[in-house]
Amino acid sequence: HAFPPQLSGGMQRKLSVAMAFLANSSTIFLDEPTSGVDPHSRRSIWNLLLQYKKGRTIILCTHHMDEAQLLGDRVAIIASGKLLCAGTFPFLKR
Secondary structure: OOOHHHOOHHHHHHHHHHHHHHOOOOEEEEEOOOOOOOHHHHHHHHHHHHHHOOOOEEEEEOOOHHHHHHHOOOEEEEEOOEEEEEEOHHHHHO
16 A cells, blocks of 8 residues: 555546545546646546546646647636636637
């Protein structure tokens, strides 16, 4: 058994994502949930979020547009603390 401080950064990130879903909350906040994880784990986290997002509001911060496109129903782009635009991904691409 390992305590969280003994885990690698990527394992700590995966643990924090799992913990976010344990309480079965209707709203979940995730700050860069795939930062520091390997590509396989990143995809696994995406699959978990897609599987469990129904009936929930998930507010996710990311620097990766591919992640925002895959996971977000609506996307907001913020720079220097200011909201630049918000909407669906197809709207933002136009």
